[in-house]
Amino acid sequence: AQRVTQPEKLLSVFKGAPVELKCNYSYSGSPELFWYVQYSRQRLQLLLRHISRESIKGFTADLNKGETSFHLKKPFAQEEDSAMYYCALSGTGANNLFFGTGTRLTVIP
Amino acid sequence: GAVVSQHPSRVICKSGTSVKIECRSLDFQATTMFWYRQFPKQSLMLMATSNEGSKATYEQGVEKDKFLINHASLTLSTLTVTSAHPEDSSFYICSATGGTSGGLYNEQFFGPGTRLTVL
Numbered sequence: 001a002q003r004v005t006q007p008e009k010l011l012s013v014f015k016g017a018p019v020e021l022k023c024n025y026s027y028s029g030s031p032e033l034f035w036y037v038q039y040s041r042q043r044l045q046l047l048l049r050h051i052s053r054e055s056i057k058g059f060t061a062d063l064n065k066g067e068t069s070f071h072l073k074k075p076f077a078q079e080e081d082s083a084m085y086y087c088a089l090s091g092t093g094a095n096n097l098f099f100g101t102g103t104r105l106t107v108i109p
Numbered sequence: 110g111a112v113v114s115q116h117p118s119r120v121i122c123k124s125g126t127s128v129k130i131e132c133r134s135l136d137f138q139a140t141t142m143f144w145y146r147q148f149p150k151q152s153l154m155l156m157a158t159s160n161e162g163s164k165a166t167y168e169q170g171v172e173k174d175k176f177l178i179n180h181a182s183l184t185l186s187t188l189t190v191t192s193a194h195p196e197d198s199s200f201y202i203c204s205a206t207g208g209t210s211g212g213l214y215n216e217q218f219f220g221p222g223t224r225l226t227v228l
Contacts, residue, residue: 043221044202046217097155099153100152
């Protein structure tokens with residue numbers, strides 16, 4: 001069975017500081033990993049996916065199969081990054097998602 | 110970008126009544142739609158996956174007779190909570206995708222959610 005774990009429910013950092021949101025997963029096959037973000041009063045939206053290997057809004061995430069992790073990182077946090085972040089997993093060839101419990105990031109001015 | 114709408118955004122009903130929630134893809138054809146449930150301060154839990162013209166696939170522990178899902182067209186899926194009870198009160202979110210392509214995941218586009226309160 002698949003599982004996505006986000007150990008931190010809340011994370012606060014100062015503006016300009018580096019930020020890392022942790023995500024660990026368990027899955028028997030080769031999963032696809034995603035980060036979704038939900039800004040205040042907005043709907044959930046895709047931030048990035050591991051297969052794209054791209055940086056979105058300064059965020060990057062590397063899939064580490066050895067550690068089964070997909071941590072989200074940004075070197076310099078901005079106030080507008082304050083939001084709820086969800087790590088999600090999809091099985092190979094499937095298009096349904098399983099979400100972690102989410103981490104609420106607050107960037108302090 | 111692709112837009113998914115939900116109606117109503119908020120509904121309050123009496124215990125024992127049924128409530129229908131609509132999910133529409135406004136500018137694309139959604140071959141697959143998903144229904145999630147989110148409890149306060151908790152994650153989204155996938156309830157079911159529905160493909161247009163087919164019966165929905167329910168996740169373990171979700172009562173299919175309780176949560177009726179219909180995906181009659183490529184732009185509309187409905188979730189009907191039958192004989193609602195206070196424990197059904199929750200935030201229900203739908204998402205839609207154009208399907209899979211070559212085994213790669215196609216992005217899910219999420220609706221804004223529907224807050225159901227059962228008195």
